[in-house]
Every structure is written in structure tokens, then in C-alpha cells.
Amino acid sequence: GIQVEQSPPDLILQEGANSTLRCNFSDSVNNLQWFHQNPWGQLINLFYIPSGTKQNGRLSATTVATERYSLLYISSSQTTDSGVYFCAIISSGSARQLTFGSGTQLTVLP
């Protein structure tokens, strides 16, 4: 099956710093989503981005489908950005379920 790898596994930042999270995948994709899992366990949709670039406030994401990676940028990080960030994809085969990466645990210190 398709492989989804995220890096780094852990990231600690000071408030105000910028960061880049990476998601590599092993096959062509129909769907790529970025999620933020907050301390209560909820999965918050950040981006639906199978290709191209999107921005939402301090967050932006870029997917280069031909090179099989996606990047999530967080600028001017805040303590509320802490949590786990997951990349999840649906490959271009017949399957319709999301395959999740192992996540990046982000901690933003005040």
C-alpha cells in the first residue's frame, strides 16, 4: 500500500518562530489533507491540497504532486499551535480511505 512519511517527528519552537513540516508519499494522490490534532484529540481540517498552494492566515501548504511531497508552513507560531500535525492521502488507485502519516508533534513554548 501507499506509504506516508512525515518529518520531523518532533519539533519544539519558541513562540513567534516559523516552521516547515514535510510529508512524503510513495504514490500519486487524488486527495491530500493536513490535520491538526488538538490536546483534546480532535482532528481539525487545515487544508485539502492534492496539488498547488493554499494559504489560511498564518498557515500555508504546498503540494508538489509530481515529486510526491507536501509542505505545511506555520509562521509566527503561537502556543495554541501545539499538537500533532497529520498528513493524510488517498492514492490514485481504487481505494477511497485516507492513509495517515505518523504525524509531527509540535510544541510551541511561551
Added chain:
Amino acid sequence: EPEVTQTPSHQVTQMGQEVILRCVPISNHLYFYWYRQILGQKVEFLVSFYNNEISEKSEIFDDQFSVERPDGSNFTLKIRSTKLEDSAMYFCASSGGGRGIQYFGAGTRLSVL
């Protein structure tokens, strides 16, 4: 913004008991999913449901599990005889298209004692 609703938020049960986790997907969506996340691990797919039948299921989704859409709004996951290793967060998701964006509920945390 429409949302996927899951109940209960936390369920505690004894090993061997049956549990039913409930979900109300977004009203005009056609595809429904259950995923689970064991504490500290990544989210794993369990089952997808379309047109009143299972369309895909993972190896995790064995005979102990079943899904049902009993009416036009609810989507349920039943675990017949819970095991300790079933303790996890269970997420329901729905989408309007087969490969479109999936919207997740807040999850049900299942604790099997």
C-alpha cells in the same frame, strides 16, 4: 459550517461487553468512514460505507465489528465483544465524493476495562 457529530464523547465499558458508537454525518454526504487511533499512534482506517453497504474495510475490521445506517441520518459502529486492545479514539468521517475532502467528527474515546 456543517459538522460531523459523534456520541458519546467518552465510553467506558467492561471487556466482553457490546458497544455502539454513533455518528451523524453531514446531511448531503454520501460516503461514510470509521477510523481509529490507539493512544500515541497514527490514525488507521477501519471501514467505508456507501450506498447502504460496506465498500472497503481494513484487516482491523474483523467479525467483531459491524456498521449500520439505521435511518437517514445516523451511522453506527458496533463492537460485539470488546477487548482491552479495542481501547482507542474512534473517529467518524463523511465526504460528498469518493475521493473528496473528508470531514471528521470530534471522536469517541473508548476505554475497555
